[in-house]
Amino acid sequence: MPQPANTPKQGKVSSITSQQADFPAWYQDVISKTELADNGPVRGTMVIRPYGYALWERIQGELDERIKAAGAQNAYFPLLIPESYLHRESEHVEGFSPELAVVTHGGGRELEEPAVVRPTSETIINAYFAKWIQSYRDLPLLINQWANVVRWELRPRLFLRTTEFLWQEGHTAHASAEEARDYAIKILQEVYEDFMVHVMAVPVITGRKTARERFPGAEESWTCEGMMRDGKALQMGTSHELGQRFSNMFGTTFQTPEGVDTHVWQTSWGVSTRLLGALIMAHGDDYGLRLPPELAPIQVVIILISPDSTIEATGMQLMQELKEAGCRVEMDSDTHTSYGRRVTNWELKGVPVRIEMGQRELDTGNVTIALRDTREKQSIPVTSTVTVVPKTLSSIQHGMLKQAQSFRDEHTYPATTLEDAAEKAIEGKGFATIPWSKVGDKGEERLAESGLTVRCLVTEDGSLPVGMDEKDLLAIIAKAY
């Protein structure tokens, strides 16, 4: 078991299970104690509580900005899809059929054709692309939607596998295979990887999925894989080249400048509320969440230690100044609750910086600054707080990424044979790397028997293996969520 980032000191009572004792129990405890989410009444569904939803809003905002910068426009397609639509693409329906929720009755009557609650929207979106696209002038068509989807889950787990989840799904149509591939990769790198690395502080590995792990109906799937603090992999986002499969089935064609009717090439790509699971497990410790400042809904909390009008006035002024400096700040003036309990609560919530102000602090003209990532405290002059805090947030952000990177490096093991790779991934609780030529489709089947999967195929130098032959690539092998 890898060492967790922070372990409560002996003698200290933590309100949550330790990571070392039971990682899944720790995960559940964090979600419940920080009031991120609850289980819904229909099996596998979830209630996202305000603090969890505030995190999702931050994720949405950052991603939406990048998606728009990549040229895509938001739209909204219906939740209910005629059952027959899914049957048009054989691999697609085979992949999703076991997970469908089916509406058989509407308005008090049995429907002539049942409707499925969308598990993803390739089919219904193609029905409209076929209508909207006539000419090469209509291309590329770059659409994104923020929506809920339903996939019936047999072994649900909050955020990671839920029967209903929230996500964005992008769907695009292009005039050539190359352009579609370039766009799928642009989204992977400029939207997903950039966000995950620089905002979530998760150093994801980007690579290509094997045939076995591809999206149902895709010709190529690209992925971002993160390492959680138990060494397991989490697929955080995928971007697919769909080729002409859906356009063939739905008749989505365009006329080229030469007047030739041609089927469009397509992509689809998505990330979901699963990212909240990644955020918890990539950074959390035995005191709760640790939020990277770029993502944190509250970056700084000012804790008034005792009820006093001078302290409160100083706190209010500081809050104002920090807000003007661009920080997201909240004030905790709940002096009826014990100081210790309030600190524990803010640590649980993962707020990057606490500023503690009491009589002692004011007498000396100082405040205490406590950093959530390292749990270090320092005393600084009140007057310099507004210049120090933004720098501190920035250094926490970099520190968290660096720490996650080191953790991943320490738990990544080069292997030479399939058996070696399997053993290292399991015993070392991390990622094993091995030339794909030593795995192959058969090897992948054998790995599955030990609960391992090939997360993705990558190059030696970390660049994306675009257009490269599988035999020259490395496989990343791990247990995965």
Added chain:
Amino acid sequence: MPQPANTPKQGKVSSITSQQADFPAWYQDVISKTELADNGPVRGTMVIRPYGYALWERIQGELDERIKAAGAQNAYFPLLIPESYLHRESEHVEGFSPELAVVTHGGGRELEEPAVVRPTSETIINAYFAKWIQSYRDLPLLINQWANVVRWELRPRLFLRTTEFLWQEGHTAHASAEEARDYAIKILQEVYEDFMVHVMAVPVITGRKTARERFPGAEESWTCEGMMRDGKALQMGTSHELGQRFSNMFGTTFQTPEGVDTHVWQTSWGVSTRLLGALIMAHGDDYGLRLPPELAPIQVVIILISPDSTIEATGMQLMQELKEAGCRVEMDSDTHTSYGRRVTNWELKGVPVRIEMGQRELDTGNVTIALRDTREKQSIPVTSTVTVVPKTLSSIQHGMLKQAQSFRDEHTYPATTLEDAAEKAIEGKGFATIPWSKVGDKGEERLAESGLTVRCLVTEDGSLPVGMDEKDLLAIIAKAY
């Protein structure tokens, strides 16, 4: 038929049906030609296309800001609700049963208990409020969610009545009936009315619903009613006092400071993609949409009349300056398409200000500014454009509100008897006002036979009739969407 705001001049060919000829056909034409939305494949559902969704994003952004300022936090509750939940409140289930979509199969099996796709979330939210609320310290609990809901529609119409629609639904719990009422009214006035009047430029009437028109399960419903350009009323947003009905059914109790277990008092409130229908019908004319600048996704479009690098450079610089001045600007450099067609298109889309730049303009150091609301044009020096345009946007905003206000006043008719009111509302195509004491429950039934409804009850002076006896109030009578 009221005169529409603008009628194309004789001889000009409009690409859409005129309002006067056929208002419903005009409405459909505007939606289709401006590419706002399409019908979905499952009856009554809709596809919201990028321009329509951009409008919805503007609506969401403005409302979300006001909802948060009113103290509510966003969260997310499941789409699927166990069927039994709805049955717990008798009026509620009676109101919604005919409209339910029911999931009977999930993951390839028949479900033990069918789940309904939420038509609204009072029931499921109460199940969690009951769990989360223990003490008076947990109150008020102020929650909002942005979500899709499904209500099976027999006579669907894009945006106005769709089987699936997008909305926000607020749900709150309070320690007293007074506090709940105050909050329901705060939302009505500070969130809904403020947004509708000052951003949408629709001078809504705020009032109380009659018992017949109340939300199923509410003790009191408050509403914002707008007048469309065919004189019909559109209910644009409602805020309900739920009293203790749901808390009684779900056992949502809190302990008072005195230690007494008490059921909470609740509110719920919502607005939906129906607002897009209101936006179209409150301001549109025979040239298409007319968007109030505060809401318009694109406030200013700079049209380059001819392909020329100097014109383009001047246009780019102007765009930059206008963006810095806080305007939402787009450039139309599609000189391959005819000037006339481009102008028609931007008029259709309702963009408030067009700036037209060609050789003639540049030679004189002037640009032409065309205003969408009045269709007036003026020539102004290039150098003063960046100071003139923001002021113009602001004056268009006020002008549109004023115009809508005058239109409503001209189509509002005081009446003395029920027959008089019915005749005036129908013949004059507008609102009739009459003391409620002359209508009553029986009168309401008779109005319904002529397709008329009491939109709401108001006071003589326009203030909200809080705590007032029905007999002292005026009824607003109209045909409604």
